[in-house]
Amino acid sequence: MIPAHGKVAAVAAEARSSRTPGGSSAVAAVTRRASGKNNRSARNRTERLRLAFVVQRYGEDVNGGAEYHCRLVAEHLARSHQVEVVTSCAKDYITWRNEHTPGTHDVNGVRVRRFKVRKPRDPDRFGRLSQKVFLGRHGEDDELAWLDEQGPFSPALLRHLRRRQDDYDYVIFFSYRYYHSFYGVQAVAPKAILVPTAEKDDVIRLEVFKTLFNLPRAIVYNSIEEREMIWRASGNRGVKGDVVGVGSEVPASIDARRFRDGHAIHGPYMVYIGRVDPNKGCRTLFNYYRRFREETGSRLKLVLIGGKQMKVPEEPGIYYAGFLSEADKWSALASAELLVMPSELESLSMVTNEAWAVGKPVLANGKCDVLRGQCRRSNAGLYFDDYYEFKEALVRLESDEKLRKALGENGERYYRDHYRWEVVEGKYNRIFASLRDEDRHRPPAPKRGLLARIAGY
């Protein structure tokens, strides 16, 4: 049974009582202490924990940033911990139709437990509720109705978490905006770690989520900008947290000619990797690129890699390569002059980190706080707010090889320091260690009765 929202405050108080004073500074202290030590030896020293990853969809055939992020983290942490993924049977995030069979499966060596979605999303109702919640006057009930329709509506998944919470040391929830995270974090608050993957949109301003961000034991942020946005929205500075993000695994060797030879690409090009979608800023990119080419007469091509959600203009200079294998993708990235990232809504751009991993500069949309912040902090990319900045920045990047090289080197250093898997795993382990330390020093919780365990209360 789902707890009423009114109980959230009580759960929050319980969760807060299990924390040591100091909040995020405690993790920061642990992080500082451990930062100088070898990560590999840290992994060996880490206690083997029983971890559950709870995410809306899971699988190799599932597209989606947060889902991919979750899969990568789960697979990497599975090397040093006992990991189980708890998810729905859905593949499609629009309808949440049950497409996978319920029960336990094995995906890349990780145990995955899938639960049926009881009610698929009704697009009409969801649209009406969204309109009311984001544009009209509304109350908490409307927000909760919107959340139910947002889905994936799977009470069975929540029941499992409540019944079997003793089987896990920590439960890591991905994507705060979905049903599973909202009610799941409430159900197992003393063990919950939240990876919000929040973007700068209207959902973060909903009242119901303000309480949610105060519930978990710790929050794993993707970027400094995301953390500040959540702090502003919910005032949860007291909750432990660290900026971690997700790692990138660079192949040991990259054949830079492979992509050019396979696709007969000659001359310099900039590459866009990701879904070709107006929501990802691709329409703006095409308009800007067309104008840039007309005004400057540049020979720089635009190569697009990824799925297509819009028509790609058939114009000189634009080449759509479609979905590519990992080897081809890395090859395309390695032989490009730069990566262009026109999206305005990014919680963390993995492909930007990948470009920096191979020493390529980035031209990013400055309207996205995360991308702008990353470019500034890394000193590895330029950004644009409008066409004029796009043009000037691109002219400079195209013409100045020394600048490209210097930015690329900075990017490589930034990736090495923050986004290698050893670093990311180390940060997760330090959060776990900090929570374990707290758990050891607090009185043990009273054992739940047999009936409570069976019924899932």
Next chain:
Amino acid sequence: MSTFSAKGSDIDVEAIMANIRKKIDEKRKGLYTEDEVREIAEMKLDAILDSNEFNSDFAAAFRSRDAQWNYTFTPETIYQSSHSGGGGLIRSLRKLLNPVLKLFFNPNPIISALTRQSDLNRYYVLMLHNMTTEMTRLNLDLTNLKSRLRTLGVRVDFQTKREKTFEKVATGGSGSSRDRGSSSSSSSDEGRRRGRGGGGRRPYRRRRGGRSNASGRSGGDSGSREGGGGGGGGSQ
């Protein structure tokens, strides 16, 4: 937070971006920014209907220069010649050969259509002028009405406030007089309701002088009390 930064290179992205912006600003001098262009595009196109800008003699002036913008076409036009000397001869010859021309095709409908079109052009100019005049007038009317509406709105607000003030004064007076005889538990709302029922306005009317009908109409002790206060005539 300090952990998320990469130093150790002489490249400073913020300095590069500041330099790029400076360069753009220099280039943009004298040009419209994108925001300004958007603002211009969204601007209401009502300048043409501005009464100050509109020239009411426009149509008359335009029609007086008819030859400069319109063509004139009469049944004789097709026979005319631009030659100054032999023009008359050519015109006579063409007219003479007109029956031969009519063997090939009938020029009369063309002459008629072109003549009519020439007239229509004049009518269109006049009609457009009249419509523009009418729209300008309507625009002025609309502006006047809007301003009257604003004035009326202010007056209504003022009257509403005035009425509320009077009501407060009236209910305050009647409530206190009634409360003297009633139990102390009666609420202010009840007092207000009673005041609106009839007795509430009496003190106000009485203050403005003379005996009111209200005092005569209302029965019971309040009526007799007022009658007593106002004079003997009230009791008849």
